Amino acid sequence: MGLAYQKKIDAKTCFAVWKIEETAEDLFSRLQLNDIERAYLESLNNGKRNLHWLSTRVLLRQMLNTDEYIDCRVDEHGKPYLANFPHHISFSHSFDYAAVMISKDKPVGIDIELVKSKIIRVANKFMSPTELEFIDPNHTIPHLYICWCAKEAVYKLNGRGNVSFKDHIHIKPFLYATKGSFAATLEVEEEKQIDVCFEAFEDYMIGYAAAYMP
Template identity: 35%
Template sequence: MPLVHSEKIEETSTLLLWKLTETEDELHTILGSSYNSEDLDTISHPQKQREWLASRLLIKILVEQFGLLYEGTHKDEHGKAFLVNNASHISITHTFDYVAAVINPSAPVGIDMEKTDPKLQRTSRKYLSEPEFTHAENELATLCMYWCAKEAIYKLYGKKKISFRNSIYIQPFTKSQRLIQGILTDDEEDLQINSPIHIRWFEDYCLAVSV
């Protein structure tokens, strides 16, 4: 997996982005037994299995960069991945072409990466509030930034039953911005998260990291 991008985010989180080139068999060989086969067994689609294996390999590389032993990942009751016997916080995203991961030793993080796809225009009413929808003007790159930013802060929070449309608000931005602001509200928990969200573009893929 060729390294495409490596970056420190706000001096607390480390981001790695790799181009996914290996076959599923090659990824199995590289990882060996250092992954949770029970999680992998729940995935039936070959491409999704390949992406899952690649994401775990990237997490392994990140963890070992800190001089720590990688013992695999598990998922909590909300489906969020966490490291086995390691208190560092991680977040993972994978697409057909790329796999990205971010690690923070002391605080939750969230990451997402999406390709600009017309489906974001068809479904925008489902994930954008009325002000956001008006601001986006159905422009594909803007919609992609909205979606990635919302997904990233959603993954930072790590709990289900949060409405992208009603509970996550992204402040207005321009397409050239590399830092935008998101607010997640959970009324049931009487909680609000204000998060800076870092935006990076790679070809026609948008990557967002919420810290």
């Protein structure tokens, strides 16, 4: 199927979602990869990990709309970046979908997750007691996924290690909805405010953030 959804955030920022229905061979044929990338790809187990890696790169190529080689690297913190394009980037994937967010002028973070009941069992590992108080009891599972995706998006936007979802990323109370935004705070060294957006997509939840609030 390929491109399943695309959203423009502003003139220089957007994200897109790719439905993975292709074979690894088909996705591979659409890419230009160097020897290091080929070796890394060969190190992955065949299956979803392989397809996720390939699909995010194919989607990135389509979003950049280029025939040039895309030099996509990973920094010392594991954050992907482009060496030969000016864009900030963020990748995510979950089961049958991959997501990519790009911006020419600001850091970005995106997360996509299949909504499943298991999140209830781990909620207290990434949510503070204060945050758990505002979770809608009638929509507990999707509300928790909004929070998880939001914290993951903030984590990726920040792009640094040693950040605890529970202790360093805090979400201001917000009402459950299938689409919206709310404020989050990243408290590492100095406090940073971030506006996080979210929306339900089929059986998935997407959370994304771009830049820090002034």
